[in-house]
Amino acid sequence: xxxxxxxxxxxxxxxxxxxxxxxxxxxxxxxxxxxxxxxxxxxxxxxxxxxxxxxxxxxxxxxxxxxxxxxxxxxxxxxxxxxxxxxxxxxxxxxxxxxxxxxxxxxxxxxxxxxxxxxxxxxxxxxxxxxxxxxxxxxxxxxxxxxxxxxxxxxxxxxxxxxxxxxxxxxxxxxxxxxxxxxxxxxxxxxxxxxxxxxxxxxxxxxxxxxxxxxxxxxxxxxxxxxxxxxxxxxxxxxxxxxxxxxxxxxxxxxxxxxxxxxxxxxxxxxxxxxxxxxxxxxxxxxxxxxxxxxxxxxxxxxxxxxxxxxxxxxxxxxxxxxxxxxxxxxxxxxxxxxxxxxxxxxxxxxxxxxxxxxxxxxxxxxxxxxxxxxxxxxxxxxxxxxxxxxxxxxxxxxxxxxxxxxxxxxxxxxxxxxxxxxxxxxxxxxxxxxxxxxxxxxxxxxxxxxxxxxx
Amino acid sequence: xxxxxxxxxxxxxxxxxxxxxxxxxxxxxxxxxxxxxxxxxxxxxxxxxxxxxxxxxxxxxxxxxxxxxxxxxxxxxxxxxxxxxxxxxxxxxxxxxxxxxxxxxxxxxxxxxxxxxxxxxxxxxxxxxxxxxxxxxxxxxxxxxxxxxxxxxxxxxxxxxxxxxxxxxxx
Numbered sequence: 001x002x003x004x005x006x007x008x009x010x011x012x013x014x015x016x017x018x019x020x021x022x023x024x025x026x027x028x029x030x031x032x033x034x035x036x037x038x039x040x041x042x043x044x045x046x047x048x049x050x051x052x053x054x055x056x057x058x059x060x061x062x063x064x065x066x067x068x069x070x071x072x073x074x075x076x077x078x079x080x081x082x083x084x085x086x087x088x089x090x091x092x093x094x095x096x097x098x099x100x101x102x103x104x105x106x107x108x109x110x111x112x113x114x115x116x117x118x119x120x121x122x123x124x125x126x127x128x129x130x131x132x133x134x135x136x137x138x139x140x141x142x143x144x145x146x147x148x149x150x151x152x153x154x155x156x157x158x159x160x161x162x163x164x165x166x167x168x169x170x171x172x173x174x175x176x177x178x179x180x181x182x183x184x185x186x187x188x189x190x191x192x193x194x195x196x197x198x199x200x201x202x203x204x205x206x207x208x209x210x211x212x213x214x215x216x217x218x219x220x221x222x223x224x225x226x227x228x229x230x231x232x233x234x235x236x237x238x239x240x241x242x243x244x245x246x247x248x249x250x251x252x253x254x255x256x257x258x259x260x261x262x263x264x265x266x267x268x269x270x271x272x273x274x275x276x277x278x279x280x281x282x283x284x285x286x287x288x289x290x291x292x293x294x295x296x297x298x299x300x301x302x303x304x305x306x307x308x309x310x311x312x313x314x315x316x317x318x319x320x321x322x323x324x325x326x327x328x329x330x331x332x333x334x335x336x337x338x339x340x341x342x343x344x345x346x347x348x349x350x351x352x353x354x355x356x357x358x359x360x361x362x363x364x365x366x367x368x369x370x371x372x373x374x375x376x377x378x379x380x381x382x383x384x385x386x387x388x389x390x391x392x393x394x395x396x397x398x399x400x401x402x403x404x405x406x407x408x409x410x411x412x413x414x415x416x417x418x419x420x421x422x423x424x425x426x427x428x429x430x431x432x433x434x435x436x437x438x439x440x441x442x443x444x445x446x447x448x449x450x451x452x453x454x455x456x
Numbered sequence: 457x458x459x460x461x462x463x464x465x466x467x468x469x470x471x472x473x474x475x476x477x478x479x480x481x482x483x484x485x486x487x488x489x490x491x492x493x494x495x496x497x498x499x500x501x502x503x504x505x506x507x508x509x510x511x512x513x514x515x516x517x518x519x520x521x522x523x524x525x526x527x528x529x530x531x532x533x534x535x536x537x538x539x540x541x542x543x544x545x546x547x548x549x550x551x552x553x554x555x556x557x558x559x560x561x562x563x564x565x566x567x568x569x570x571x572x573x574x575x576x577x578x579x580x581x582x583x584x585x586x587x588x589x590x591x592x593x594x595x596x597x598x599x600x601x602x603x604x605x606x607x608x609x610x611x612x613x614x615x616x617x618x619x620x621x622x623x624x625x626x627x
Contacts, residue, residue: 126611127614200569202610203569203570203608203609206609241470248472249474255475267491271583272583273487273495276487276490277487277490285478288474288478406615
């Protein structure tokens, strides 16, 4: 990744970087607004203030909240990192340069369309896995434009790889994430072509996003790995693993998803084998590379234990991201079928990706834009609150699941009839509140800098 | 790719080891075996939803215990042999009470959309596709309450689509 004072960002590339960085943070802001509207929809009296019937709006808001926080934010961050890597390997003058701005503005259009159906109280909500949807043409168009826009940026990066004089390890990581993202798009396309048109909406959306949704988890993992590599270099002066091992780790994740499109030829897209094959792909393909980088980072931290930069926000973000990812990995080996251990696993793992990206914002992206944080303290607090809150949230959820609390339930349906269930749900709830405060603080700080008039 | 201080051979061995380990892991993935030899489908047959519903209703009328479940479902204690269970958004009907040591052929089908049938006691986890009934044979060994649930997203209340089979001592 370029150093903060790197000269590789031309005005055009700087504009693209700022656009993607703002799109990603705006996704979190929109997700937060919809979370607030969700709370309104569940609160007596307040729910009547909504301009839409709250019973209908609740699930629409839930879908919109999830897609912005879990899909648009990650893909927006990948878009920003793609611009950086493109700038780096091309010396600021990429081949097929116009693909970048076209892609960014296409994604911005998709961003706007995604929230439109919910605000118009249109579309049936489908809470299917990975990419929940509102069944409405504008929503699908929004997803398509977002994905297509990012694909253009990724294609430009890949077009500039051949002949590059120097490719950093983290650039290999970003290029790998982009390649895996294109594979996910291929899976969405294949599913869309193969699912019979008379399939019911629930099954259609579940299977449309099942395969590609699994592949997107490889993208998220690569984003975390790139974050650890860069943050470690910047705070400890050394990456967790050498450049060759990092590139191999990233390549292994690309290798693992190569068979994904073949699953569509081998298995009935609506069948059980199709469903299980993608689950197996995560089990057998996703665990090893991040474990290597994570262990490298933990080993490096242990070796430097007497001189760790605890005042550095980036280091705090790095450590908390590593701890969360490790916790999520361990939880992943003890999943229950219908209890809260499953969401505890992915909340910890995706929380780790979130933290790595949040730390990258203040360590890399904003300084490159000439918009570094004014003070470290609030940034450090946002990482601390989010990270510690997310750890408590995930552990509470995991213990609650082990004690028998079913997932996706609330109130009396949770059957909190033992001390273990009650106490763990208390930890879960408290952790959630702390994490939300940290998240809001991050969005506030990052938005304030991105909206600042100051330019380098 | 190699920056200053990184000679060409540095890190080559761990990288090769990682790739080799990853290839071995991927080679072990059960999906490859399924490609060559797909999972055996559960025993099944074509039905009309109305005819199957009629069988469920008839069994329920004949063998209802008079009890109701918390969600208003009818509890049925059928004799050994063919037992009928209907999945629909978002429930399984009726609630079954079976006896230890007796053998049942549990016929299960969906009345509306595709559901998943996850029933560990019967070793079952398969999809319920409209227009087909599937058969699970089971001989309960121990008394207790055993969960079944939908394992394929089927709509907003999918995660609440669960039921329990009560296994009771033989009369």
